Amino acid sequence: MPIARLTIISTSTTAMLSAMRKFVKCSRSFHTLLKVGFLLTMGSIIRCFFQMSSLFKNFRRVETSTLVVTFPFEAACFGLRNSQYGSNRLDETYWLLTSLYEKDKLDFQELEAYPLSDDVDLSDISKEILRDEPLQDLNGVAVHLTSTIGIVEPQDRELRQGDTLKVRVDLRDSQGSPVHKGGHEVRVWMADTSQEFSAAAEIYDFRNGSYLAAIPLLWTGNSTVFAALMRPREYEHIVLEQLRKRKTSRPILAGFINGNFSETTVCMPYPVIPCYHDVCNFTSENGGLPWYCGKPVNQELSCDDWTVARLPKIDVQLRAGSTQEVLLQKKIRQYSDKERSIIRLPQTINVHVMKGSFQTSSLPCNQKPPRETWTDQSPHGYWQRRQWRHLKCLLPSLSQDFVHKCVRNKTFVMLGDSNARAIFNKVAQLSGCPKRVVNPTNSTFTMQLPQACHNAELNFSQEWHPHAYPFVNVQNWALRRYRISPAEYMAKIPATGDFVLLVHLYMHFLWSDSRIYAMHVRDVARGVRELLARKPRTKVVIRGPHPWNCLDGDFHGLRSFYILRKEFQGLKDQVFFLNAWDMNVANENLNTHPDNYVLDAMTNIFLGLICS
16 A cells, blocks of 8 residues: 655654654544444544644754654545445545545645646637736726726717627726726627517727627617626636646546445546545546546455546635635625626616618528638627527528438437537437437446437437546436547448537536647547548537536636637638537526527527538
8 A cells, every 4th residue: 555654853852752642643543443434533533634734844854853654645635545444435435535625635736746738728818817926906806896888889870780889898996997907708798688689799808908899780679788797817817827736626536336345536637646646547448538546545446446437516626826816716606606697797888779781691501611600700690589590691490301301311429518418319309319328238327328319210310429538427426438539439430321420528628727628629620630531521510618607707618719719720621610609698698508499599500500
């Protein structure tokens, strides 16, 4: 078993004896735990080890009176584990690890020191924010309550359909003073709630605390222009710094099971696991994408016994670098928990739009050059009574006749997270394709298993497969067996047959640093490139990110845009991009899984891009 060495060095015999008494007391408690197998003494054991740690910090290094104390490394870290203890401890160790992580009692020092390459996968503005000093004055942070929005143009004339309304958002701090840096997460949209119209704006960051938003006027009547400050720049600095140092804001926990023996350990995409010297390397099983888990301490369990995985059931843990950052984080968390809504500026703009005209594209979406789906400016469309009116191409009606013609003699493959599965479900519903869960081992762990459907009459088949780790769920343990990298799956697509591919990697990378997300996207791009080289008629659609009411604000969505566009730069003439951002800004989406009518719109765009 790996061990940790604690060296007590002191010129005081009394101090040394005190330390030894504490260690003996702690060891006895630990021995009692191992002997009787109960958790009743767990609190005293953990307190004991941390009291010892505090005591050791007060000793100075001298040349005499040295005492070396050794004990099991995992015992020092958790006050729990023993290689000889053999009960079923899956949930027990899960909750202990969750508690220790929530209280910041896991040892991240080695992981923080783990060397990484330069921040090549960050946008220029994120690199700039990362160079900021830790926050020293909370009063200087931009807040929505004092920030303002005003019309830039046109002024002093009637507004008509077809005009473009330009507005400026000026961010201010809690004292009403202007802020002078960009990089804040700002949204702007226009809505007529009585007629149920809404559209998002294209936003330009001046990098000085001001933002320009352009909104085409698409309907008549009275409307309101709204702005929101989802997160200030200083909060994004906390997120970036956390991910740079600790590489995660929420690790995944692995469950190892072998008969009556089980144990939970910590997993990361790096070979340094907090509190574990011995590590299981699952990179090859993860499609060549890095994945490592702490090796179980119980000698009855091996790396081959990894069976299930789960997130710790806690909120995102961000370790702020200054007292003021701690206060900012607490303030934003409290507001987010209380309001559960978009953080709107109190000030709005009311406009009245007269009848005019505007043009929408008459080009069928399947004839639209794929590159334009990556470069089109916002808004791509607007909502009208929960119907999406696309501006960039002509969407088909999702009639049974169209859907059947679209899917006939084809195989659809959806790869990614549950939002990719949602489109799988919608297509299955529209095509009358009965679904089944892929569970050949009849496992009792049924969360997030692959799904498939087949319609013999249409000769149509469809599959959904979850992507490689990090792939997470909170509520229950999920079987790890069927996680697969999209590129690995693409390599197995046969040379014959008419295939359509949709890939969506997003939510499950929220807690990972940008390098890991970029590595997975890069792997998808490689798989698509190789697939199109041998099957050039394959239709490929990349589903983009959507905003929701996340504690990290729009940070992950905006970096997803940057990385997807960067990694697919050489494929934009062959691959379609399904942009879901505008429609979810315009309807003020709060959910990780958008409402059903939004899913209808995304499925309509997806089928419109691939079928005539």
